[in-house]
Amino acid sequence: QVQLVQSGGEVREPGASVKLSCKASGYTFTGYGITWVRQAPGQGLEWMAWISTYNGKTHYAQKLQGRVTVTTDTSATTAYMELRSLRSDDSAVYFCARDLFWGADGGYVFDYWGPGALVTVSS
Amino acid sequence: EIVLTQSPATLSLSPGERATLSCRASQSISNYLAWYQQKPGQAPRLLIYDASKRATGIPARFSGSGSGTDFTLTISSLEPEDFAVYYCQQRSSWPLTFGGGTKVEIK
Numbered sequence: 001q002v003q004l005v006q007s008g009g010e011v012r013e014p015g016a017s018v019k020l021s022c023k024a025s026g027y028t029f030t031g032y033g034i035t036w037v038r039q040a041p042g043q044g045l046e047w048m049a050w051i052s053t054y055n056g057k058t059h060y061a062q063k064l065q066g067r068v069t070v071t072t073d074t075s076a077t078t079a080y081m082e083l084r085s086l087r088s089d090d091s092a093v094y095f096c097a098r099d100l101f102w103g104a105d106g107g108y109v110f111d112y113w114g115p116g117a118l119v120t121v122s123s
Numbered sequence: 124e125i126v127l128t129q130s131p132a133t134l135s136l137s138p139g140e141r142a143t144l145s146c147r148a149s150q151s152i153s154n155y156l157a158w159y160q161q162k163p164g165q166a167p168r169l170l171i172y173d174a175s176k177r178a179t180g181i182p183a184r185f186s187g188s189g190s191g192t193d194f195t196l197t198i199s200s201l202e203p204e205d206f207a208v209y210y211c212q213q214r215s216s217w218p219l220t221f222g223g224g225t226k227v228e229i230k
Contacts, residue, residue, distance in 0.1 A: 035219070037167075045159075045167065045210055047219040061218045062124070095166055100178070108214035109157045111178060113166035 002026040004096055004114035011120045012086050019082040020117050022096030029077040030054050033099040033106035036070060036081045038092040039116075051079065054104040086121045093118050125149055127211050127222035135230040142198040144225045146211035151191045155215040158187055158196045162207045171196060201227070
């Protein structure tokens with residue numbers, strides 16, 4: 001069965017970086033893109049980034065451009081999201097999710113989600 | 124950036140009642156709209172994609188309609204497990220965007 005297992009919660013000081021992982025199993029990793037979505041406490045969903053696991057093509061939310069990088073390690077069937085220069089308003093639960101559609105360009109609708117990882121930014 | 128506006132923010136209904144949720148896009152997105160359900164402490168769950176197609180395993184009481192800029196998610200008869208927050212998401216253009224959510228609460 002399809003599973004996305006995320007790394008645990010992290011606590012960082014303002015200005016630091018965090019790198020989260022999303023280990024996929026139960027399907028052909030390079031067949032489906034991966035996206036990252038975050039949710040601040042009590043708030044809605046915010047799309048952050050998407051990566052093609054087939055060719056590494058990426059798309060980023062403009063407000064995060066320059067601070068966020070998504071990568072994959074296909075041999076480990078794992079996706080990563082690094083967020084730099086952390087601020088207090090980056091405190092959120094970070095989800096990874098898999099494209100619904102097979103293919104290099106996904107489809108950008110997400111059917112399987114990881115459980116989320118809480119990142120707390122505090123001094 | 125395409126802005127998705129969901130209404131109402133909160134919907135207070137009783138089990139068995141019909142729920143009608145709205146999502147309006149700031150520009151035409153054809154039928155490239157999805158709906159997700161999220162319960163507290165859980166990841167979102169895909170319900171509907173491409174405006175009207177039910178995802179695998181989603182009960183028939185959930186239906187979606189619309190195209191262009193106006194979309195509707197209908198829950199024909201609310202079950203106790205349907206009380207949750209619902210989000211719409213567009214995949215028409217980058218950046219992907221979500222609506223602000225509609226909370227369906229028990230009246």
